[in-house]
Amino acid sequence: MGLLLRDRELRLRFENDRKAIIKELNIAPGQRSSVFGLDLRQLDAQAESLIRKRRAEVAHLVPKTWFRLGSEAHLQFRQYADHSPWPEGHRRHLVDASMFCQFLRNNTASEYLRSEHHWVSFLANDRSFSVRLLDDLVVLGRERWAVQFCVRWNGVATSKVFRIRSFRELIRR
Amino acid sequence: MIEEVDAESFVEVPLIGLAFRQPLADWILTKPDVIDCLELTAEHFFDGGEAQLEQLRDRYPLSVHGLGLSLGTPGAIDRKTLDRFKRVADLADARWISEHIAFTKTDEVDLGHLNPVPLTSDSLQTLIDHAREVMDLCQKPLLLENITSYLRVPEEIPETEFINGLCQQAGVGLLLDVTNLFINSRNHDFDPVEWLHRVEPLIIKQLHIVGYSFADGVWHDRHCEPIQDELLELAAEVVSYAPVESIIVERDGGFPPTDRVECELKRLGAACESARCG
Numbered sequence: 231m232g233l234l235l236r237d238r239e240l241r242l243r244f245e246n247d248r249k250a251i252i253k254e255l256n257i258a259p260g261q262r263s264s265v266f267g268l269d270l271r272q273l274d275a276q277a278e279s280l281i282r283k284r285r286a287e288v289a290h291l292v293p294k295t296w297f298r299l300g301s302e303a304h305l306q307f308r309q310y311a312d313h314s315p316w317p318e319g320h321r322r323h324l325v326d327a328s329m330f331c332q333f334l335r336n337n338t339a340s341e342y343l344r345s346e347h348h349w350v351s352f353l354a355n356d357r358s359f360s361v362r363l364l365d366d367l368v369v370l371g372r373e374r375w376a377v378q379f380c381v382r383w384n385g386v387a388t389s390k391v392f393r394i395r396s397f398r399e400l401i402r403r
Numbered sequence: 404m405i406e407e408v409d410a411e412s413f414v415e416v417p418l419i420g421l422a423f424r425q426p427l428a429d430w431i432l433t434k435p436d437v438i439d440c441l442e443l444t445a446e447h448f449f450d451g452g453e454a455q456l457e458q459l460r461d462r463y464p465l466s467v468h469g470l471g472l473s474l475g476t477p478g479a480i481d482r483k484t485l486d487r488f489k490r491v492a493d494l495a496d497a498r499w500i501s502e503h504i505a506f507t508k509t510d511e512v513d514l515g516h517l518n519p520v521p522l523t524s525d526s527l528q529t530l531i532d533h534a535r536e537v538m539d540l541c542q543k544p545l546l547l548e549n550i551t552s553y554l555r556v557p558e559e560i561p562e563t564e565f566i567n568g569l570c571q572q573a574g575v576g577l578l579l580d581v582t583n584l585f586i587n588s589r590n591h592d593f594d595p596v597e598w599l600h601r602v603e604p605l606i607i608k609q610l611h612i613v614g615y616s617f618a619d620g621v622w623h624d625r626h627c628e629p630i631q632d633e634l635l636e637l638a639a640e641v642v643s644y645a646p647v648e649s650i651i652v653e654r655d656g657g658f659p660p661t662d663r664v665e666c667e668l669k670r671l672g673a674a675c676e677s678a679r680c681g
Contacts, residue, residue: 231556232509235518258477264521267557275553275621276518283516290656318513320446320471320484385451 231265235277236316245270281311287323288330291350295331298341306334324354342366345378349389352380367393416679417610417642418649419672421664422468423447423459430661432458437668440464440498442651445491446471456494466499466546466609466651467492474533474547475506475520489541499609499649501546501578502537504530504569519552523559527568534573546578546609551586551624563601576608579645580653581638586615586622595637599644607645612638612671613653627657629667638671639678650675 233255234241244251248266257265285307289296296303310333317325331347348362360380367376375394380387420440423431431438441463448456459465469488472480492500505517520526530547538545547569560568570577579602588595614628630652641647650671658664 231518231521232506232512232514235514236512258525260523260525261521264523264557264559269555272554279553279623280514280516280518316512316515318508320449320487322513322515385453 284326288327291327292346295341295343295346321354324350328354348378353387358382367391416676417647419668420649420651422651422653426658434462437665440649442466442468443495445469445488448491449487460495464498465495467495467497469502471507472502473507474502474530476509477529480533480536492541492543497543499546500541500543501548503548503550505550517550519554519556521556522562522565527565530569531573534575546576548578548580549583551583555591563598567603570606577606578609579607580611581634582613582615582624585634585637586624589622596640604645608648610647610650611653626653626655635674639674642675643678
């Protein structure tokens with residue numbers, strides 16, 4: 231049943247030939263009649279609820295990126311979810327957010343934010359320190375260069391971003 | 404001087420508690436009077452947070468709630484996840500541990516969220532075996548929770564019979580999620596009170612409650628709304644029917660100011676007290 235919930239194409243094939251899919255999925259004899267009798271509308275609704283819950287977690291983890299995506303966010307996430315493996319383990323939401331950022335980056339989406347990608351990727355792994363050069367720190371509506379440090383100490387992760395000022399700005403100050 | 408009292412005159416009311424979430428952490432750590440107990444989500448402490456957990460343990464009776472053991476999946480429980488769950492339960496000195504009557508993963512895919520198990524004798528046996536394994540390892544009383552689902556799996560065994568059998572044969576209690584029961588009853592058109600009265604009252608040990616959401620003609624469990632009156636009435640019905648020991652308000656988002664959380668907990672406590680006292 232897990233595969234039916236994950237895979238939209240499989241559900242469409244299930245709609246056309248239930249017996250064949252039950253055989254293909256090698257469903258245990260004791261579960262076959264339950265799976266055969268599934269209501270497709272409900273199955274779709276449950277599958278959609280799984281995507282919706284993933285989407286809500288990712289939106290919460292990368293709020294600035296999500297905000298920048300605006301009304302495109304749901305569509306972009308749908309495209310990402312349809313073409314990516316499902317994240318696993320207790321850090322799956324962080325992994326999901328990191329993979330979503332990577333998807334945006336690969337598609338050269340202008341809404342992609344390197345700082346949020348770096349931060350969720352750091353949280354999703356066990357490293358104790360990570361540093362990245364950013365070119366998209368937004369200060370007064372303009373993108374600036376910056377360095378982001380992510381540190382994990384005694385189980386607590388923190389992030390600091392330092393803006394890099396240009397030589398001209400320093401002279402002006 | 405010791406005064407003799409009539410034990411019959413005492414009515415035990417359930418403990419009222421909250422699911423611990425970071426946005427409320429500072430307030431919770433001040434130990435406000437309205438919070439009797441807390442529920443921690445085990446996965447939130449898999450990667451640390453021991454110092455905070457110890458502070459909470461010193462202030463409240465704790466229960467530890469799991470999301471990812473996937474007790475409804477046939478085959479072995481993921482040992483790494485189970486060991487981490489036990490570690491949190493031990494650190495918390497948990498009074499109860501809990502999980503769901505559900506599966507979140509199969510051999511092929513980790514769906515990451517709760518899904519209904521087929522109500523068959525095979526699934527029942529899987530859940531019984533896994534529940535016993537968790538209790539044997541953790542050495543703490545286990546409660547299993549009913550979930551909400553848009554998918555109604557065809558029943559070989561009626562749901563309430565399945566739950567009664569599971570709790571009695573595995574020796575676990577039921578964590579009855581009042582909101583999930585209400586949402587399922589609306590989405591799948593059945594009477595929640597009739598459903599409740601088919602459940603053996605002695606197995607119901609703890610309740611979950613949070614406001615429901617309603618959108619596009621469907622009820623949802625988004626865990627970010629205040630508790631509605633219908634839910635309070637249903638919770639009171641459960642409290643008058645079963646020896647519920649504690650009730651946990653389980654918000655995941657849309658946190659209001661703490662004075663409003665306080666009001667909600669007081670309102671819930673008052674409803675339960677009047678239900679228990681008749």
